[in-house]
Amino acid sequence: MFADRATIIIKSGKGGDGHVSFRREKYVPDGGPDGGDGGKGGDVIFEVDDGLNTLTDYRHRRKFAARPGEEGGKRNCHGKNGEDIILKVPAGTVIKDAESGKVIADMSGDNRRQTILHGGRGGLGNQHFATATMQAPKYAQPGGEPVELEVKLELKVIADVGLVGFPNVGKSTLLSRVTNARPKIANYHFTTLQPNLGVVDLDGAKGFVIADIPGLIEGASEGIGLGLEFLRHIERTKVMIHVVDAAGTEGRDPIADIKAINRELEAYDPALLQKPQVIAANKMDAVYGDENEIIAALQNEFEKDGIRVFPISGVSGQGIRELLYHVNALLETCSREPVIYEQEFDPAVRFFKDEPYTITRADDAAFVVEGPKIDKMLGYTNIDSEKGFLFFQKFLKEQGILKELEKMGIQDGDTVRMYGNEFDYYK
Numbered sequence: 001m002f003a004d005r006a007t008i009i010i011k012s013g014k015g016g017d018g019h020v021s022f023r024r025e026k027y028v029p030d031g032g033p034d035g036g037d038g039g040k041g042g043d044v045i046f047e048v049d050d051g052l053n054t055l056t057d058y059r060h061r062r063k064f065a066a067r068p069g070e071e072g073g074k075r076n077c078h079g080k081n082g083e084d085i086i087l088k089v090p091a092g093t094v095i096k097d098a099e100s101g102k103v104i105a106d107m108s109g110d111n112r113r114q115t116i117l118h119g120g121r122g123g124l125g126n127q128h129f130a131t132a133t134m135q136a137p138k139y140a141q142p143g144g145e146p147v148e149l150e151v152k153l154e155l156k157v158i159a160d161v162g163l164v165g166f167p168n169v170g171k172s173t174l175l176s177r178v179t180n181a182r183p184k185i186a187n188y189h190f191t192t193l194q195p196n197l198g199v200v201d202l203d204g205a206k207g208f209v210i211a212d213i214p215g216l217i218e219g220a221s222e223g224i225g226l227g228l229e230f231l232r233h234i235e236r237t238k239v240m241i242h243v244v245d246a247a248g249t250e251g252r253d254p255i256a257d258i259k260a261i262n263r264e265l266e267a268y269d270p271a272l273l274q275k276p277q278v279i280a281a282n283k284m285d286a287v288y289g290d291e292n293e294i295i296a297a298l299q300n301e302f303e304k305d306g307i308r309v310f311p312i313s314g315v316s317g318q319g320i321r322e323l324l325y326h327v328n329a330l331l332e333t334c335s336r337e338p339v340i341y342e343q344e345f346d347p348a349v350r351f352f353k354d355e356p357y358t359i360t361r362a363d364d365a366a367f368v369v370e371g372p373k374i375d376k377m378l379g380y381t382n383i384d385s386e387k388g389f390l391f392f393q394k395f396l397k398e399q400g401i402l403k404e405l406e407k408m409g410i411q412d413g414d415t416v417r418m419y420g421n422e423f424d425y426y427k
Helices: 171-178 227-234 254-268 270-274 292-305 320-332 347-352 372-380 386-398 401-407
Strands: 005-011 044-048 063-065 085-089 093-097 103-107 113-117 148-155 161-164 196-202 205-212 239-245 277-282 309-311 358-361 367-370 415-418 421-424
Touching (some): 005 113, 103 113, 148 227, 171 277, 171 320, 196 320, 205 320, 227 254, 239 254, 239 320, 254 270, 254 292, 277 292, 277 320, 292 309, 309 320, 358 401, 372 386
Parallel strands (some): 005 063, 044 085, 161 205, 161 239, 239 277, 277 309, 367 415
Antiparallel strands (some): 044 113, 093 103, 196 205, 358 367, 415 421
């Protein structure tokens, strides 16, 4: 079965502990501290793999963890950094926090690789803690703790146009006719159990990506059958083509079918009904008698709302060219930028809020900020990157640390020290 959802637990690597040791050499009986720093813990990284189109790899394995960093060694030896774990996913995978359901990352568009959890920072060896009054420190910093998080993976296909309709109305046949896609086609319900994508090429116009969304049923928005799994894939599309069986080979009423599908779309997300729609009255090759009666009924019902009706045949090709050019015209009224879900949740927020911190003045007048939340955040964030540093600044502001520093009289150019990192303060 097509796998487009999975819930997994991801865990970054623990930072390696700093080491406590002292130089012991001939003629140097009381050497100074030489304990090395621990290695950084491995990150959890998600990466798009164009060879994947399902989340099957995550249906049978529940937990994924990066490797811990190694402890520092004697003679200032730095511990080895923990190995990152890289999780490959199909393009269009949305990563959400399982508890809140909020978006952490959308692996779409230019976002091909993203670090979701950072490994703990490596602990400092005892060499860093030597002072004029403490020349032989027997203390080393422990490595930063790992971060564990349960996440939901949801695959939402990336297509400009979605074919929607009840089972066995000819969506797969139409897709195979207008693109190079080769979906399985047979005369029974739910032949298609996964979305199929293809590219439509038009003379003198831009091409577009079209997706055959598996057949919906009434109650889909309530989770009946495979409805929710299929409705999810319509979210990114910009135009919807309702495919109906105009020949009534299944004994269905095309008008009732379109209204039923729209009810399911509205129940799932009312915004879906704001997308442009067009009706493909399929199987006209199988219509006996006066086809105008069927088409006229559809036109009278829907064209007053601006929804055009096109009589087509996925088998013979009748009316398909006109349908595709109309769809292309509708797309020209829409933004061609892909639908990307913005980040709503940052894993750091959950783990670092409501933890104490202190601000003191050092002998050299520097402002020293310490506490578990600061220690963890520095281990979690790559402050050497512009994005990471901006994120760290935002964290300091949201936690009230910058306001507290201002209350204590910090001025532009003053030094702020945080666990071995020094910053110049500028408002």
